[in-house]
Amino acid sequence: MENRENSTRAGVLARYGARLPLTKDTPMISLSEGSTPCIPAPRLAATLGLSSLYLKFEGMNPTGSFKDRGMVVAIAKAVEEGATCVICASTGNTSASAAAYAARAGLSCLILVPKGKISKSKLLQAQMHGATVVSVGGSFDTALSLVRSLGAAYRVAIVNSINPYRIEGQKTAAFEIVDELGQAPDLLVLPVGNAGNITAYWKGFVEDKAAGRIPSTPRMIGGQAAGAAPIVLGHPVESPETVASAIRIGNPASWKQALAALGESDGIIDMVEDEDILSAQRLLARAEGVFCEPASATSVAILGRLLSENRLPRDSSAVCVLTGHGLKDPSVEPHGHSSIDFDGDLAGLAKACKLVPL
Ligand code: AN7
Numbered sequence: 001m002e003n004r005e006n007s008t009r010a011g012v013l014a015r016y017g018a019r020l021p022l023t024k025d026t027p028m029i030s031l032s033e034g035s036t037p038c039i040p041a042p043r044l045a046a047t048l049g050l051s052s053l054y055l056k057f058e059g060m061n062p063t064g065s066f067k068d069r070g071m072v073v074a075i076a077k078a079v080e081e082g083a084t085c086v087i088c089a090s091t092g093n094t095s096a097s098a099a100a101y102a103a104r105a106g107l108s109c110l111i112l113v114p115k116g117k118i119s120k121s122k123l124l125q126a127q128m129h130g131a132t133v134v135s136v137g138g139s140f141d142t143a144l145s146l147v148r149s150l151g152a153a154y155r156v157a158i159v160n161s162i163n164p165y166r167i168e169g170q171k172t173a174a175f176e177i178v179d180e181l182g183q184a185p186d187l188l189v190l191p192v193g194n195a196g197n198i199t200a201y202w203k204g205f206v207e208d209k210a211a212g213r214i215p216s217t218p219r220m221i222g223g224q225a226a227g228a229a230p231i232v233l234g235h236p237v238e239s240p241e242t243v244a245s246a247i248r249i250g251n252p253a254s255w256k257q258a259l260a261a262l263g264e265s266d267g268i269i270d271m272v273e274d275e276d277i278l279s280a281q282r283l284l285a286r287a288e289g290v291f292c293e294p295a296s297a298t299s300v301a302i303l304g305r306l307l308s309e310n311r312l313p314r315d316s317s318a319v320c321v322l323t324g325h326g327l328k329d330p331s332v333e334p335h336g337h338s339s340i341d342f343d344g345d346l347a348g349l350a351k352a353c354k355l356v357p358l
Helices: 012-019 042-048 067-080 093-105 120-128 140-153 164-170 172-181 196-210 255-264 274-288 294-308 346-352
Strands: 038-040 052-057 085-089 108-114 132-136 187-191 219-225 268-272 317-322
Touching: 012 067, 012 172, 038 172, 042 052, 042 274, 042 294, 052 172, 067 085, 067 093, 067 164, 085 093, 085 140, 093 108, 093 120, 108 120, 108 140, 120 132, 132 140, 164 172, 164 196, 172 196, 172 317, 187 196, 187 294, 196 219, 196 255, 219 255, 219 294, 255 268, 268 274, 268 294, 274 294, 294 317
Parallel strands: 052 317, 085 108, 108 132, 187 219, 187 317, 219 268
Antiparallel strands: 038 052
16 A cells, blocks of 8 residues: 555645644544645736735635534544534534545534525535534524534534634644745735634644744734624624625634734734625636635635735735635626527637637
């Protein structure tokens, strides 16, 4: 057998196990998660007027989102601790990831989702992996409070990001950026929903600095959707609404930790309108060839907003985290796109397609 121990294909536990809370009894589960590309985005950088921009494309993870990094650790620890059933609330990606890793580890999986509010593809993933799916009236926040109640009274391991192993696994994305770029960027830009990921990135960079791998940490820049922006507004949002269903969250579990990361890093959190999220998504797809889901494009949208308002220096280097793949949410309209019907006329077709004759 090939030696996969140090390969980037070996997954998060093998690659960063020394910096994770593993023991000799932790099973080395892997679906080859992590080691996602940091893609240079020169056209987008020029459009935004920024000196350097990379896209950390987390949509390249096995279930199509960043959740796999934390889930592999949470599931491995659940197995180690003797769990047979895991449970989570989700806007979609956490449930897809939990279902896949539970299947991989031979655990049963129970998922609570806001009824009618998650993308069909994400629901399909959970169902294909054999999870039990419960639809809950209300928002993600209602589902998460039910999960907390069930976790307190029944033999189930909670794998939401209130589980600290999730944060441990997700911090490895910060390690990868440092390992790949040889340094931390000036700005780390990401969408903020339940606020687990901003907490995790900050933890990763702080650990890298403490270990002497980087001289300084980046400023953490968070984006929320205007209809679901509790941290920006400073109070919970009762009925969050946004086209970016992944971050339709009104009362983030890691609110305090997010504020700490923002404060300690001289960071900024602000909000963007849905139309700006969707145009950032199209810009990424058309200018750079990278297709991410709407929630993920919030990172580029907030970066654009802050630069246009001169709230960030243009000579900064930035990494935008694209948290999930575009195929995750097929409800989005390819605005301004029209396909052409072929009616049997080849010359007419060539003309309609603006082809130049030989
Ligand atoms: C694509 O799946 O909360 O701030 O239940 O799927 O760490 O919550 C998803 C969140 C950003 C926000 N981008 O991250 C869930 C869930 C995508 C996401 C976020 C999510 P956090």
